[in-house]
Amino acid sequence: MSDVDAAGFDAERESKLLGVLAASRRLFRQLSVEAVASVAVDEARQIFGLELVAVRLLDDGALAPISYTAGVVDVFGGDPPAYPRDDSVVWTAFETGETQVVADTTQIDALRGLPVGSGVVVPLGDQGVFTAFSRERAGFSETDVRLLELLALAVAEALWRVKRDEQLVAAETRLELAVDGTGTGIWEWDLVENELVVHRSAATVFGYDPPSDKTYLTVTEHLEDLLERIHPADVNPVVERIANALETGTVGGGIEFRAWTGQEWRWLLARGQLEHGSDGDPVVMRGVVSDITDLQTVETELRRTSARLEAILEAVTDVVIIYDADGTIRFVSESVTSVLGYEPEELIGTKGGRYIHPDDVSSVLDVVEKARASKTRERIRYRMLAADGTWRFVESIGNGEPIAVGGGYATSTRDVTQQVRHERALETLQTRTSDLMQAETVEDAAHEAVAIASEAFGLPLTAVWRYDADSDTLIPIAETPQVRSVIGPAPVFDRSRGVVWDAFDSGTVQVHPNLRSNPDVYDPETAIETEVIAPLGDFGVLITAATETNTFSERDKALVEILATTVTAAIQNTRRKRELTEARRLLERSNEDLQQFAYIASHDLKEPLRTVSSYLSLLESSYDIEAALGSDAVEFVSYATEAAERMQEMVTALLQYSRVETHANVDSTVELDEALELAMLNLTVRIEEAGASVTTDDLPTVVGDLRLLVQLFQNLLDNAIKYNDSETPTVSISATIDDGRCEVTVADNGVGIEESMRERAFDVFERLDGRVGDGGTGIGLTLCRRIVERHGGDIRLDDAAGGGTAVKFSLPLAEVSS
Known part of the structure; x- marks a missing residue:
């Protein structure tokens, strides 16, 4: 893998990890099982680019699909089926609680013959499974599997949370107390005349059927019959209550009793008040009687409901x-x-x-x-x-x-203390991942890792070991202060410390909840009772420990895995940065050598060329070459003179090219209008002889080197006039500004350059065939590109409006104070 590919791979892994962290927070905000499943599928599709993802939950003895991507529907030709209990990897993952990675899905009967190559099945506790498949075989890296497990852990937590909310169901009882016709009767008892008069509604309550034309009835003659209509168990309390009222002169609260309506016993509530005569003796008792049978039923049911509700509440x-x-x-x-x-x-x-x-x-x-x-x-x-x-x-x-x-x-x-701790640890890791990834050395990354474990995760006994190939040992390079206080200096692990090497060689996390129970692992000389060993790729291992057994929860293990994955990426990043730094140093050294060589070569060639040109000129002026050597000799001497002059121009251009890097100050403030004006001044004779027209808009102020920018405009204007077959060469210069940069366009009405030839035009000593105009050095556009790139910009060729060539280049704008 190239440096660029490796850097891209690290960036992709970091991006996925951050995506899983963000997805966890989104999952915890959902309020229904369906919403959690839908978000899980959507997040897996976006983070990992997977098109075959599903969440299956246990339902009536089968793992039924709850949410899935459109790709799953395409594979099955419709909604995916539920999986009844069998020995497939889907049920194996659910029953064992362990992730199943399938490199070749032909071993799954339900998928045999379908366009699916490989897959990962992650259990969701006792709730179901999370499945992800690829159309390619072996389509999942180890990193993807670990990140999918972390995502599935968040899904399981979110599902548990939603189901817990649904355990508490509001129990509300509606009371509807409405007796038809008010269900209430009015009565009056004249104590002096011993006459009882009742409203017809009261008579109805007691089961009488009064005539329709009577509103009030005198039922004094029916008192014995009335008492017989009261339930035998309630007669004495009613009589005693009336006697007590007459004796004390106060009625007190109402009294409940049962009365026979002719068809059933109904509960009644009677309330009354006494009216006293001038002598203070009670003379009238009047009041109301209501049918409360329905209310009694409701109260009884309410007591039962309350009892059931309390039982439910105690079970939650x-x-x-x-x-x-x-x-x-x-x-x-x-x-x-x-x-x-x-x-x-x-x-x-x-x-x-x-x-x-x-x-x-x-x-x-x-x-x-x-x-x-x-x-x-x-x-x-x-x-x-x-x-x-x-x-x-x-x-x-x-x-x-x-x-x-x-x-x-x-x-x-x-x-939710543990959940908050877990979420805050993830947020802290996300915040400090940037610092971790910026570590300059492996040791810096290791020290940052143990600091995160201790300060953010609450895992104070954490250390990092580096693999040393020469001695075939794991050597400690970073540890928390607590490690040294508990076990002393962290030891060097040789192959005899098997459990550590198991994790390193297999590349899988090893959890030992009770070291004391394993004599081959337990070290009685230390206080360590529990440890989690996480591999760091081919670099080494990260170990976190505790002095009590069964200390680490599933959340703690997940945090250690996330941290180990991030540390591995950071370590690999330091390696890449070191390699890139060395490569950059060698490249810069090479460039310096080439620039020095070009400068020395061009400088040292100028004197011999000048000597050749001088002797050729002397030969032409001092002798009659045609008479002495013939007409061909005159032509040959002319060719030699032109070649020497051309070589002189090429050497001069090469010297200019080499000086772009060594003799430039690109941090000055330059007004492009001034640079263009100086360039046009240098080309005054060329412009006048060609009868050219040069127009320009107002140009901005940029950051750069005035001398180089004058050279840039001069070369571009010279080319625009030189390679132009129109009767009146026209050149226009304009600029646009966007996001702190300007793009300058130099457009002409010349012959133009074919699109296929435009990139070649920037090559050193490249002269395009068929160009109108006199010869050049073939380095003009090359020099232009070098000048623009030296200023941090880019240059390209395009078609000009109405024909010709448009040269477009970008430069950084200067900050001009208002």
Whole structure:
């Protein structure tokens, strides 16, 4: 692989890595399984350029496609099928939890005969798989596989998060208390006359069927019958309540009892008040009676629903909290103990704000206000005080709509401390990747890597080893201070330290959660109990360790893999930069030697040529060559003189060419109008003799060398006049400005240059056949290109409007103060 190809490869890998990091953040913002799957497929297609990507989730014993690219539809000739349980690589990946890389998909029955060459199947935990296929065999590099695994890890996390949100389903009970015809009856009992009068609606409540023409009925004669209509269990309480009211002179609250309607027992609620006479004795009791049977049914169902809801809340792993409008905690699910360490009773009755970090209170209140104002569901992350005194990052989802029954506002809260740490570590890595990639030496990259692991990832026991081919050992080159304090100086690993070499030789990450359980690996002289070993390509390994067993989570392992991949790219980048620097040094040395040679050669050739020209001139002036040597000799001497003069011109041009690099100051401010004016002054005789017309627009001020820019205009004007067969040669000079640069156009009405010949016109000593005009050195346009490139610009030939040639070149604009 060439330097250019390798640099491109590193840039592509870095681009993919940054793409995966950005995709992770986008996945975590989705609110449904379908949205997560769709984003995952779209991101894989864009980051890796894959056209055959799908997300399959477990559904009814099969891995069913949830989202897939259009390329998958093309391959299957329609929607892809679900995969029932079998021994294919798709199910192998799902059941083993390990990525399956297939270099030749003919081993997959469902894909045999389809235009698919290779693939990668990555498990999504216990939820499904993420598949990516290529039409080529062996179409996935190891780097692509690792990055796909990182993307799949983010997909699995996002899916789990969405499904967790769906566990809490709002349970609302609607109360519809509407008794036809109000369901309420009016009654009045005259205590003096012992006469009970009821409204017809009250009679209906008790099951009577009053005449349609009667509004009020006297039912005194039916009192015994009325009492018989009250449920036997409720008769005594009703009678006692009435007697107590008459004795005390106060009715108190209403009384509930059951009454027979002739078809069923119905629950009634009777309320009344006493009216007293002048002597203070009660004389009238009047009130209302209502059918509350439906309400009793609703209350009974409500109690059952509340019981079921509490059971659901206790089963949810997130903490469910119900707040009153003023923020007082009314209910907390049992899961608060496992998440934050509190017992529910410790929180109930307290204000929720006391557990929110002071720096987060304002933002939480803003979200609460927004949710209640718009009656929408809102999500927010903040820090919450745990029972052990630490601050934990949590994510709460709350509904701004109050609970239908009982009031209050419910929230679901989960601990996202590890997730926040992981996301912040990725963001820090993304920020510091630039510094890592700018490392000048391998050692600089290694030291930056252990600093990132310790400061950003919270992995203080991290070190980097470099492979030494001469001794066939791994030699430590960077370590955190904590490594030295725990194990002393990092050791040199020879082949006897097998686990390290397993990772280096295989190129795969090795995780050892419990070193003590493996006597061949465990070193009792150190406090190290757990380690993760990540290979750094052919350079060496990165190892991070801990003093407790089973310390590293899947997220930690993923962070180490990402860091190792980035460090490997940085190390390879330092190698490429070193190689490019050396190549540039050699090239500059070569260019200097060539320039020196051209200068010396042209300078030393001038004197011999001058001598030859002088003797030829002396020969022509001093002798009658034709008489002495014949007419042919005259012609030969003329040819020799012209050749010597032409050689003199070529040497002079070559000397000018060599001086472009060595005798130029391209950092000055130059007015192009002045440079053009000087060039035209130098060509005054040429312009007048040719009868040429030169027109120009106002030209800008640029950064450059006045002498070289005068030479540039002079060469271009000379060519425009020299190679022009029109009766009146015309040359126009104009300029356009864009993004800090100007493009100058020198256009003529001459013979023009064929498109196929335009690039050759810039070659040294190249003279195009068939050009009108006298001979030249063949170095004029070559010198023009060298001058323009010396100024950081470019030059090209084009057709002029109306025929002829347009020479266009760009120069940097000068900053002109206003």
